Amino acid sequence: MIDPPAPTHRPAATHPPAPPEAPVPPSRPRLAVLGAGSWGTTFAQVLADSGAEVMLWARREEIAREIRQEHRNSAYLPDLLLPESIRAASRPEEALEGADGVVIAIPAQALRGTLAAWPALPELPVLSLTKGIERGTDARISEVIAAAGGVDPARLGVLSGPNLSAEIAARRPCASVVAAPSQDLADLFAGWCDAPYLRAYTSTDVVGVEIAGAVKNVIAIAVGAAAGLGHGHNTTASLMTRGLAEITRLGIALGGRRETFAGLAGMGDLVATCASPLSRNHRLGLALGRGLDVTAAAAEVGQTAEGVATARAVADLASRLGVDMPITRAVVAVVDHGARIDEVTTALLSRSVRPE
Known part of the structure; x- marks a missing residue:
């Protein structure tokens, strides 16, 4: 009798290691x-x-x-x-x-x-x-x-x-x-x-960023008005530069950090808002400079120009803190009290000599 062949012992089946799980992409907020x-x-x-x-x-x-x-x-x-x-x-x-x-x-x-x-x-x-x-x-x-x-x-x-x-x-x-x-x-x-x-x-610096974003609208009205009166780049550059000084003074008085006002929220936003015809506050200032009153200028712009309502609040805040903001006061004189924009602009640029 022939013995049956010995059983063949096969090694246990092996499987390649599972690939590492792919990272789950973050869900869309x-x-x-x-x-x-x-x-x-x-x-x-x-x-x-x-x-x-x-x-x-x-x-x-x-x-x-x-x-x-x-x-x-x-x-x-x-x-x-x-x-x-x-x-x-x-x-x-x-x-x-x-x-x-x-x-x-x-x-x-x-x-x-x-x-x-x-x-x-x-x-x-x-x-x-x-x-x-x-x-x-x-x-x-x-x-x-x-x-x-x-x-x-x-x-x-x-x-x-x-x-x-x-x-x-x-x-x-x-x-x-x-x-x-x-x-x-x-x-x-x-x-x-x-x-x-x-x-x-x-x-x-939440305070600094907020103050810079608010007050630049007020300065943009003054710069637009100067352009509407026919003044040149020297005048508008002067107003922008001194406007930045006003923004910085108020922001620091409220606890903001000086470096914020030299950055995107300060200088960056101020330049864009004061210089661009896309800016509602600049366009409102232009209309004022051409002789329209505030109501007519706002109607011409057609959308909210925040600088008009903000100007008085900024001036009140500055007065309470003892911060000098002559450009802001000039805008308030025009938009709230009916002052003539040409007289206000002339007065701004005729102030007494003082250190910068």
């Missing part, structure tokens, strides 16, 4: 932008181009509907085709539902009333795009948001810089500064606005 004017709409595009899911709140339902259905906001930016990832709503509750963060782009003088009519904002990071000082309280915008929106200042930041909305809407390269109470929060906000055409720098 869902961001609510409150305010569908030209700047809010433009910044919604920036956020969408940075990879965020964006819900844009518009006060009027017809604007929200046009954004949803046609991806346009013809009331403010008729030539801009918005990314399809931007949605829109006219109810604040709908705009805020499921959001990871909030961006506020509501005009300064309407901000408190708008927020007070809503429930408290959810406990999320909040970034303000609004520039101005509240008239009547002389409060900075972050202070208004904290009080009227129930927002902890520790999660509230501000963005400023040379940010003419028409150029950013056309995706022209630019830079901004994002300021927050902590570096981590500033980094988070900078990550929201990481579009290929916008470079965000960070700061922890």
Whole structure:
């Protein structure tokens, strides 16, 4: 009898090691932008181009509907085709539902009333795009948001810089500064606005960035008025330079840091706002220089020029702190008290000799 062959012992099957798990890409943040004017709409595009899911709140339902259905906001930016990832709503509750963060782009003088009519904002990071000082309280915008929106200042930041909305809407390269109470929060906000055409720098000088963004609108009215009167580049450069000195004095008196005013929020924003015909405050100043009164000049501009309402608040703040701001006082004399712009400009440039 033939013995059966010995069983063959095969080694246990082996499998190649599993490849390492690919890193999970970060989820797209869902961001609510409150305010569908030209700047809010433009910044919604920036956020969408940075990879965020964006819900844009518009006060009027017809604007929200046009954004949803046609991806346009013809009331403010008729030539801009918005990314399809931007949605829109006219109810604040709908705009805020499921959001990871909030961006506020509501005009300064309407901000408190708008927020007070809503429930408290959810406990999320909040970034303000609004520039101005509240008239009547002389409060900075972050202070208004904290009080009227129930927002902890520790999660509230501000963005400023040379940010003419028409150029950013056309995706022209630019830079901004994002300021927050902590570096981590500033980094988070900078990550929201990481579009290929916008470079965000960070700061922890919230006061300085806010004051620079507010007061440059006032100086832009004076510079525009000088140009409207027919004065040349020497005059406008003088007003811009001395305007920066005013902004810096006030900002430091309120606790801002001097270096902030030499950067994007200070000099950068001042140059863009004072020199560009795209600036509403510059255009309003031009109209004043041509002889229009404030009401007619504002109607010609057609959109909110924050410097008009901000000028009085800035002058009151400066007076309370003992800060000398002659250009700001001159703008207040024109927009609030009906002074003639030619007389005010002449008086500004005829002041007594003093050290610079």
